[in-house]
Amino acid sequence: MLVADLISILISCWGVSSMVVTPVAGSSCTITDYSEVSKVVSSCTKIVLKSFEVPAGKTLNLNLQPGTFLIIDGTIKFGKSNWAGPLVKIQGRRIKVSGTPGSVFDGQGAEYWDGKGSQGTKKPVLLRVNAHESEFYNINLLNCPLRCASIGGSDIFLNGWTIDVSEAGNLGVNTDGFDVSGHNMTIINSRVFNQDDCVVVNRGSDMFFQNIYCKGGHGLSVAVGIDPTVYENNVVSNITYQDCIVENSINGIHVKTVKGGGPGLISNVNYNRIRMMNIKEFAIRIHQDYPSNDKKPVGNVPIDDLKISHVEGNMKGPRSSVVEVLCASGACSNWKWSDISVTGNKLPCSMNYKPSGFSC
Ligand SMILES: *[C@@H]1O[C@H](CO)[C@@H](O)[C@H](O)[C@H]1NC(C)=O
Numbered sequence: 360m361l362v363a364d365l366i367s368i369l370i371s372c373w374g375v376s377s378m379v380v381t382p383v384a385g386s387s388c389t390i391t392d393y394s395e396v397s398k399v400v401s402s403c404t405k406i407v408l409k410s411f412e413v414p415a416g417k418t419l420n421l422n423l424q425p426g427t428f429l430i431i432d433g434t435i436k437f438g439k440s441n442w443a444g445p446l447v448k449i450q451g452r453r454i455k456v457s458g459t460p461g462s463v464f465d466g467q468g469a470e471y472w473d474g475k476g477s478q479g480t481k482k483p484v485l486l487r488v489n490a491h492e493s494e495f496y497n498i499n500l501l502n503c504p505l506r507c508a509s510i511g512g513s514d515i516f517l518n519g520w521t522i523d524v525s526e527a528g529n530l531g532v533n534t535d536g537f538d539v540s541g542h543n544m545t546i547i548n549s550r551v552f553n554q555d556d557c558v559v560v561n562r563g564s565d566m567f568f569q570n571i572y573c574k575g576g577h578g579l580s581v582a583v584g585i586d587p588t589v590y591e592n593n594v595v596s597n598i599t600y601q602d603c604i605v606e607n608s609i610n611g612i613h614v615k616t617v618k619g620g621g622p623g624l625i626s627n628v629n630y631n632r633i634r635m636m637n638i639k640e641f642a643i644r645i646h647q648d649y650p651s652n653d654k655k656p657v658g659n660v661p662i663d664d665l666k667i668s669h670v671e672g673n674m675k676g677p678r679s680s681v682v683e684v685l686c687a688s689g690a691c692s693n694w695k696w697s698d699i700s701v702t703g704n705k706l707p708c709s710m711n712y713k714p715s716g717f718s719c
Pocket residue numbers: 492493513514515516543544545
C-alpha cells in the first residue's frame with residue numbers, strides 16, 4: 360500500500376477533515392531500518408515505521424517535529440540488553456501517532472522475565488511518551504520486559520491501545536500497563552493484560568480513563584508520595600476512572616500513598632461504574648502504609664474527596680476482602696461512596712475511616 364493511501368485511509372477513519380493531506384516525499388519518510396531513524400525524524404513530518412529491529416542497548420528515539428503524523432505499520436523488535444531502556448521514546452507537540460492493525464512494539468520480554476521485576480536482573484522499560492496536544496491511536500505493546508508505557512505531558516489523548524504481557528505467566532513482575540503523569544490526559548477504549556497496576560497515576564490533574572479492560576494485574580490505581588521532597592510531584596487531583604472492567608486481578612480499585620514519602624495531596628478522585636471479576640485480595644483498597652503494608656499508616660499524602668460509585672462484581676480466593684481502608688489519623692476526608700455490591704469474599708472488610716454512604 361502506498362504511504363499516501365495509508366495516511367488518507369487513517370485520516371478518513373478518524374473523520375478528521377480539516378487535516379490537509381499532502382503528497383508524501385516518497386520512501387525517504389518510510390523507515391525500514393534503524394539506521395534511517397534519526398535522518399527521517401529530523402526531516403519529515405509524515406513518517407511510516409515498517410518492521411525492523413532496534414540494536415541492543417539503543418532507544419528508538421522518535422523526537423518528532425511539531426505537527427508530525429507517525430504511522431506504525433510493522434513489527435518493531437529490540438536486541439536484548441540488560442539495561443534500563445526505554446526501548447522506545449516518543450516526544451513532540453501536536454503529533455499524531457497511529458498503529459495499523461497487527462503492528463506492534465515487541466519488547467521480547469521472555470528474554471528478561473525472571474519473576475523478580477525490578478529486583479531481578481536489569482530490564483528495560485518499553486515505551487516512554489512525553490508529548491503535548493497530541494493523540495495516539497491503536498498502539499500495541501507486546502511482552503514488556505518491565506513497565507510498559509509511561510505517558511507524560513499535557514493535553515494527551517490515547518484511544519484503542521492494547522498492552523499484552525499475558526505470555527509472562529506469573530514471571531512478568533512490575534509490568535505496569537500505563538504509568539500516567541501530567542495534565543489533561545485521556546485514555547479510552549484500551550486493554551491491558553499484565554502483572555502490576557493496569558493504570559496508575561503518580562501525579563497530575565484532569566485525567567479521564569474510560570472503557571479500560573484490565574486482566575491479570577493489580578487494578579486501577581493512584582500511587583502518590585514517591586518523590587521524597589517535592590510537593591508538586593506528589594499532587595494528584597481530578598482523576599476519573601469510568602466504565603472499566605477489572606478481571607483476575609489482585610485489586611480492583613487501589614489508592615496507595617507512600618508511607619513516610621514526600622508530602623503531597625490526593626483530591627477529587629472518582630471511580631464510577633467499575634465491574635470486577637475474580638478479584639483476589641481487595642475489590643477496593645485505600646491505604647496509607649504503602650509499600651511496607653505494615654498497618655501503621657502515615658498521613659504525608661492526605662486523601663480528600665474520594666468518590667466511588669456503582670462497583671459490582673465478585674471475588675475469588677482465600678484472602679479476598681471487599682474493602683480495606685487504612686488511613687492515618689485525620690488524613691482522609693470528605694469521601695462519598697455508593698452502590699457497592701461485590702460478592703464471594705472470604706474475609707470481612709476493614710475500615711478505620713468511614714465514607715458517607717458505605718460501611719462494612
Ligand atoms: C485537553 O486535551 C484535549 C486533547 O486530548 C484537547 O482537545 C482539549 O482542548 C484539552 N483541554 C484543555 C482545557 O486544554
